[in-house]
Amino acid sequence: MDEIRQRVSLLSSTNKTEQEPEIHRCNKCKDLGGRIQRVALSDKPFDYIDKWEECSCVRDRMVERLMGSSKITEEFQQKTFRNFEAEGRPDVITTAYKTAGEYAKNFFEIRKTRKNSLALLGRPGSGKTHLLMAVCNYLLKKGVGVHYFPWVEGFNEIKDNLDTLDTRIRQLQQAEVLFIDDMYKGRQKPTDFQAEQSFAIINYRYLNNLPVLISSEQTIAGICEIDEALGSRINEMCRDYKVVIQGGIEMNYRLQ
Ligand SMILES: [Zn+2]
Numbered sequence: 408m409d410e411i412r413q414r415v416s417l418l419s420s421t422n423k424t425e426q427e428p429e430i431h432r433c434n435k436c437k438d439l440g441g442r443i444q445r446v447a448l449s450d451k452p453f454d455y456i457d458k459w460e461e462c463s464c465v466r467d468r469m470v471e472r473l474m475g476s477s478k479i480t481e482e483f484q485q486k487t488f489r490n491f492e493a494e495g496r497p498d499v500i501t502t503a504y505k506t507a508g509e510y511a512k513n514f515f516e517i518r519k520t521r522k523n524s525l526a527l528l529g530r531p532g533s534g535k536t537h538l539l540m541a542v543c544n545y546l547l548k549k550g551v552g553v554h555y556f557p558w559v560e561g562f563n564e565i566k567d568n569l570d571t572l573d574t575r576i577r578q579l580q581q582a583e584v585l586f587i588d589d590m591y592k593g594r595q596k597p598t599d600f601q602a603e604q605s606f607a608i609i610n611y612r613y614l615n616n617l618p619v620l621i622s623s624e625q626t627i628a629g630i631c632e633i634d635e636a637l638g639s640r641i642n643e644m645c646r647d648y649k650v651v652i653q654g655g656i657e658m659n660y661r662l663q
Pocket of ligand 1: 434435464465
């Protein structure tokens with residue numbers, strides 16, 4: 408019996424030396440998420456409190472998680488205010504750039520109000536998606552959950568998975584911030600399905616003061632022509648932060 412015990416202990420000790428060193432994602436806190444910090448309250452020996460000090464990796468990890476569930480592609484994660492080319496472009500593009508920047512700056516003050524949303528409308532290729540992505544990336548870094556919904560692809564995905572329709576719509580209704588990209592793209596009129604679901608999403612967000620970011624080639628008047636109830640809600644939500652980019656081909660950076 409003793410012999411067996413000896414052999415077991417021998418085995419486990421050799422195992423230990425062969426064990427690979429533990430790998431941590433964060434070397435500062437060894438993935439504990441922080442450390443206990445002793446704070447003396449006076450110079451008496453037992454007069455202290457232990458405080459939990461959070462490691463910076465907790466925040467990094469949260470941003471990573473938010474980024475992961477945002478549906479924002481790697482390419483779009485690179486879009487920032489800094490790498491937006493505003494110089495030498497028409498005034499209205501500069502206005503769009505400034506409006507998006509103001510919105511990002513004021514977001515935390517206005518997010519719970521009725522007029523908490525941003526719309527960049529009009530000409531294709533004018534940089535609307537880039538600017539709205541810059542807002543998304545800014546907010547994600549501040550710990551705000553953003554959900555990206557490209558109109559055409561998003562609805563195709565929903566239609567391909569109708570058994571999860573309710574869950575998906577609820578996600579879009581309740582996301583902290585929802586970015587609807589290229590609303591009404593692809594056809595003159597939305598399908599009945601698109602019209603019904605987009606109203607359910609926007610109306611929920613309208614009633615609950617949840618922000619939306621919208622890009623569309625349509626103006627508010629155009630959206631109202633297609634769906635007045637939807638257009639008027641979007642107009643109210645985006646009243647303070649709305650730019651319509653009109654004009655000719657010179658607005659399109661893809662052609663320059
Ligand atoms: Zn850490």
